[in-house]
Amino acid sequence: MVDQKIVLALKFLLLVLFFESTFEQQQQERLSSPIERAALLELRSSLGLRSKDWPIKADPCSVWNGIKCENGSVSEINISGFRRTRLGSQNPQFRVDSLVNLTRLKSFNASGFYLPGSIPDWFGQRLVSLQVLDLSSCLISNAIPGSLGNLTSLTGLYLHDNNFTGMIPSNLGLLAGLSVLDLSTNMFTGSIPVSFGSLQNLTRLDISMNFLSGSIPLGIGMLSKLQYLNLSTNGLSSSIPPQLGNLSNLADFDLSFNNLSGSLPAELRGLRKLQRMLIGNNLLGGSLPVNLFPVPSQLQTVVLKHNGFNGSVPSVLWSIPQLRLLDISGNNFTGMLPNGSLNANASAAELNVSQNLFYGGLTPMLGRFLVVDLSGNYFEGPIPDYVRDNASLVSNCLQNLSNQRSLLDCKSFYTAKGLTFDNFGLPNSTQPPAGGSTGKNNKKVIILASAFGALGLILLLVILLVLLLFCIRKRGTTTQRGVAVGVGPATPVPSGSSPPPPGVSIDLSSLGDAFTYQQLLLATGDFRDVNLIKHGHSGDLYKGILESGIPVVIKKIDLQSHSKEAYLLELDVFSKVSHSRLVPLLGHCLEKENEKFLIYKHMPNGDLSSSLFRKTDSEDSLKSLDWITRLKIAIGTAESLSYLHHECTPPIVHRDVQASSILLDDKFEVRLGSLSEVCIQEGDIHQSRISRLLRLPQ
Ligand SMILES: *[C@@H]1O[C@H](CO)[C@@H](O)[C@H](O)[C@H]1NC(C)=O
Ligand SMILES: *[C@@H]1O[C@H](CO)[C@@H](O)[C@H](O)[C@H]1NC(C)=O
Ligand SMILES: *[C@@H]1O[C@H](CO)[C@@H](O)[C@H](O)[C@H]1NC(C)=O
Ligand SMILES: *[C@@H]1O[C@H](CO)[C@@H](O)[C@H](O)[C@H]1NC(C)=O
Ligand SMILES: *[C@@H]1O[C@H](CO)[C@@H](O)[C@H](O)[C@H]1NC(C)=O
Ligand SMILES: *[C@@H]1O[C@H](CO)[C@@H](O)[C@H](O)[C@H]1NC(C)=O
Ligand SMILES: *[C@@H]1O[C@H](CO)[C@@H](O)[C@H](O)[C@H]1NC(C)=O
Ligand SMILES: *[C@@H]1O[C@H](CO)[C@@H](O)[C@H](O)[C@H]1NC(C)=O
Ligand SMILES: *[C@@H]1O[C@H](CO)[C@@H](O)[C@H](O)[C@H]1NC(C)=O
Ligand SMILES: *[C@@H]1O[C@H](CO)[C@@H](O)[C@H](O)[C@H]1NC(C)=O
Ligand SMILES: *[C@@H]1O[C@H](CO)[C@@H](O)[C@H](O)[C@H]1NC(C)=O
Ligand SMILES: *[C@@H]1O[C@H](CO)[C@@H](O)[C@H](O)[C@H]1NC(C)=O
Numbered sequence: 257m258v259d260q261k262i263v264l265a266l267k268f269l270l271l272v273l274f275f276e277s278t279f280e281q282q283q284q285e286r287l288s289s290p291i292e293r294a295a296l297l298e299l300r301s302s303l304g305l306r307s308k309d310w311p312i313k314a315d316p317c318s319v320w321n322g323i324k325c326e327n328g329s330v331s332e333i334n335i336s337g338f339r340r341t342r343l344g345s346q347n348p349q350f351r352v353d354s355l356v357n358l359t360r361l362k363s364f365n366a367s368g369f370y371l372p373g374s375i376p377d378w379f380g381q382r383l384v385s386l387q388v389l390d391l392s393s394c395l396i397s398n399a400i401p402g403s404l405g406n407l408t409s410l411t412g413l414y415l416h417d418n419n420f421t422g423m424i425p426s427n428l429g430l431l432a433g434l435s436v437l438d439l440s441t442n443m444f445t446g447s448i449p450v451s452f453g454s455l456q457n458l459t460r461l462d463i464s465m466n467f468l469s470g471s472i473p474l475g476i477g478m479l480s481k482l483q484y485l486n487l488s489t490n491g492l493s494s495s496i497p498p499q500l501g502n503l504s505n506l507a508d509f510d511l512s513f514n515n516l517s518g519s520l521p522a523e524l525r526g527l528r529k530l531q532r533m534l535i536g537n538n539l540l541g542g543s544l545p546v547n548l549f550p551v552p553s554q555l556q557t558v559v560l561k562h563n564g565f566n567g568s569v570p571s572v573l574w575s576i577p578q579l580r581l582l583d584i585s586g587n588n589f590t591g592m593l594p595n596g597s598l599n600a601n602a603s604a605a606e607l608n609v610s611q612n613l614f615y616g617g618l619t620p621m622l623g624r625f626l627v628v629d630l631s632g633n634y635f636e637g638p639i640p641d642y643v644r645d646n647a648s649l650v651s652n653c654l655q656n657l658s659n660q661r662s663l664l665d666c667k668s669f670y671t672a673k674g675l676t677f678d679n680f681g682l683p684n685s686t687q688p689p690a691g692g693s694t695g696k697n698n699k700k701v702i703i704l705a706s707a708f709g710a711l712g713l714i715l716l717l718v719i720l721l722v723l724l725l726f727c728i729r730k731r732g733t734t735t736q737r738g739v740a741v742g743v744g745p746a747t748p749v750p751s752g753s754s755p756p757p758p759g760v761s762i763d764l765s766s767l768g769d770a771f772t773y774q775q776l777l778l779a780t781g782d783f784r785d786v787n788l789i790k791h792g793h794s795g796d797l798y799k800g801i802l803e804s805g806i807p808v809v810i811k812k813i814d815l816q817s818h819s820k821e822a823y824l825l826e827l828d829v830f831s832k833v834s835h836s837r838l839v840p841l842l843g844h845c846l847e848k849e850n851e852k853f854l855i856y857k858h859m860p861n862g863d864l865s866s867s868l869f870r871k872t873d874s875e876d877s878l879k880s881l882d883w884i885t886r887l888k889i890a891i892g893t894a895e896s897l898s899y900l901h902h903e904c905t906p907p908i909v910h911r912d913v914q915a916s917s918i919l920l921d922d923k924f925e926v927r928l929g930s931l932s933e934v935c936i937q938e939g940d941i942h943q944s945r946i947s948r949l950l951r952l953p954q
Contacts, residue, residue: 288328295357302351304344329360336367356382363388374398380406390414405430416440441465460484489513501526510534536561543567562586583608592616655681768843794822794932807858826932837896839929860922865915892926
């Protein structure tokens with residue numbers, strides 16, 4: 257039974273094989289040239305191909321895999337996807353010499369078949385009938401021989417995903433019939449050959465993922481048949497040539513991840529067939545030309561992310577019907593979202609406008625997008641229903657939402673634009689706390705804030721009173737002891753009344769950088785009057801900008817008219833204490849004999865007295881500080897005094913706490929200034945720290 261079945265099956269199999277082979281032989285001719293047959297056998301052994309693919313006894317044209325013949329000659333070889341014999345894979349090499357005897361060969365495809373080594377020079381000189389050469393992913397290394405420019409019949413040259421190095425030979429520009437040129441994902445250096453401008457039949461040019469530098473040749477704009485241009489992920493620099501606007505057939509345009517700069521040329525509106533525009537991650541800037549995008553447009557993908565673009569987004573862009581991805585994140589775009597629901601059907605679309613300067617309310621056009629990222633802007637108002645739950649909204653000025661910007665941040669942004677901030681939807685007269693507030697607990701917070709504010713102020717006054725009494729008493733005792741230093745601003749020590757300090761023991765290394773007088777002259781424009789902030793008690797204050805661009809305040813102490821002790825005292829204080837509540841000392845310049853300089857960090861919000869009564873241009877802007885900020889300042893001041901009194905040993909008393917010595921940084925945090933007015937409290941038995949400092953006789 258079983259035997260019968262097997263015999264039957266074998267008969268059937270033979271029948272099938274017989275019909276198949278006669279059928280094939282009718283369809284395909286046999287290889288007629290013995291030279292070509294020898295060449296194929298030579299290739300078979302030099303590459304180590306398996307009998308499974310190329311059976312040695314059978315006819316190559318009719319039986320071998322991947323061989324096509326015309327008129328008895330081999331016209332195509334496709335060994336892509338082949339595996340080598342075990343012997344062949346032991347030492348794989350780029351050994352295809354016998355190809356030279358296949359004189360009618362039009363196409364050679366070895367994609368994915370490892371050919372380690374370099375393309376030999378004869379390749380370009382001998383394989384002149386070659387039309388398609390695909391050596392992608394073959395592990396080939398070294399430079400491309402310039403002789404490839406001799407393969408003038410080539411229509412497709414695929415060399416991507418290899419380890420090619422060196423420059424792209426400009427001879428490739430001689431391949432006038434080339435339709436596809438793919439050199440991507442290699443290690444090419446140098447610039448894109450200018451000769452590429454003569455590849456008039458090119459439809460696809462991919463040079464992405466190399467190490468190319470220099471600029472994009474203008475000639476690329478003359479490749480009028482080009483449909484695909486990918487130059488991404490290189491080091492290309494300078495600006496995008498306006499000539500690229502001539503590429504009227506271009507559908508894919510990818511220049512992302514380069515170092516391109518300048519602005520986008522308005523000529524790019526000539527790209528009427530464009531579907532994908534990817535120019536993200538460059539150094540581009542300026543505003544987008546209003547008419548950058550043609551109408552009608554076929555754009556589906558627009559990525560402008562991580563550049564330095566500013567200004568508004570052309571309104572056309574929001575209303576392109578088939579747009580699937582719009583990513584303009586990480587720029588300085590500004591403006592409001594357009595109103596109305598535009599083409600509300602494209603539901604799979606994605607919108608990313610994060611990290612820009614957009615503002616105003618959310619609009620129904622957002623309903624069109626499935627994925628929305630609005631984070632890091634200044635959008636205000638309530639969250640409407642059409643905004644999906646998965647939308648990213650953090651770091652805005654939106655109502656009833658956590659992780660929003662601070663009131664101050666939002667308010668100053670809108671004020672600078674001459675607009676009124678909606679105050680997180682809360683009544684105008686009162687000031688809600690920064691971000692994340694909800695209407696419910698808001699009133700409570702305001703009441704608490706006022707109470708604490710008042711309490712803080714009272715506390716401050718009490719502390720000041722106590723300090724004043726304490727200091728007056730102390731001053732009495734020190735003067736009695738004959739040490740007339742550290743005296744308040746009202747009674748400056750006349751110069752010369754105390755002997756010069758021989759070898760003051762201050763550790764200058766802890767006092768920031770030592771600046772040269774020349775640097776300070778540069779920073780302040782030769783101490784010009786326009787840079788004078790005020791004549792202080794202990795010296796004149798100038799604003800200035802260091803060479804590194806850091807804004808500073810420089811105190812100029814003229815020893816002829818100001819007390820020497822005051823500045824030495826201040827240096828002493830700074831050398832011993834350091835706290836985030838004290839104004840940061842950046843450095844000093846003591847090289848001049850009669851003028852000494854101290855350099856402080858510039859405090860953007862000035863001092864309390866100027867902040868309290870600040871006037872800004874816009875009418876609706878805040879006239880003075882809100883209560884939250886006042887409370888913050890009161891607490892900050894208390895903290896700074898507490899530090900001086902309780903954490904410093906010996907304790908230090910600041911004897912000039914007034915609005916003008918309470919400095920405010922960019923976040924309105926207190927940094928106490930006027931430290932030349934302090935007095936250092938030591939026990940009565942010990943000599944005063946100052947007198948020791950100045951080595952005064954007892
Ligand atoms: C094949 O040979 C015939 C006649 O010899 C010729 O007409 C034809 O063009 C040839 N085809 C190719 C592809 O060479
Ligand atoms: C080349 O050969 C591989 C494997 O035999 C095959 O998968 C592929 O389709 C062929 N490619 C062409 C263009 O003939
Ligand atoms: C070479 O073969 C691979 C698949 O084996 C194919 O994807 C590729 O398109 C072929 N190259 C050309 C130029 O046809
Ligand atoms: C090409 O064929 C000739 C004989 O016709 C032979 O002498 C020569 O070695 C072959 N070339 C290669 C590279 O196989
Ligand atoms: C091939 O190219 C080389 C250099 O690229 C050139 O010197 C040579 O003359 C060319 N040969 C032919 C046959 O065109
Ligand atoms: C390319 O060459 C580098 C070194 O030259 C080597 O580390 C790397 O593995 C190579 N890559 C491939 C795909 O061969
Ligand atoms: C360019 O392509 C056209 C049509 O495909 C062809 O007629 C022309 O000969 C090609 N040009 C070159 C230089 O090969
Ligand atoms: C351009 O090339 C890069 C890297 O090779 C690739 O990731 C990107 O998808 C390509 N762009 C387009 C539009 O195909
Ligand atoms: C881009 O430019 C920056 C500075 O201008 C440089 O540091 C960087 O290396 C450049 N990147 C490339 C890929 O050339
Ligand atoms: C290409 O663009 C440039 C400038 O954008 C223009 O002057 C020129 O006429 C255009 N050339 C063609 C052939 O369209
Ligand atoms: C936006 O503008 C600011 C101020 O001009 C600048 O510091 C910042 O780098 C810009 N951001 C981008 C992404 O260009
Ligand atoms: C706040 O004041 C502005 C004008 O100053 C007004 O338009 C707005 O409606 C007010 N908002 C509230 C909540 O009262």
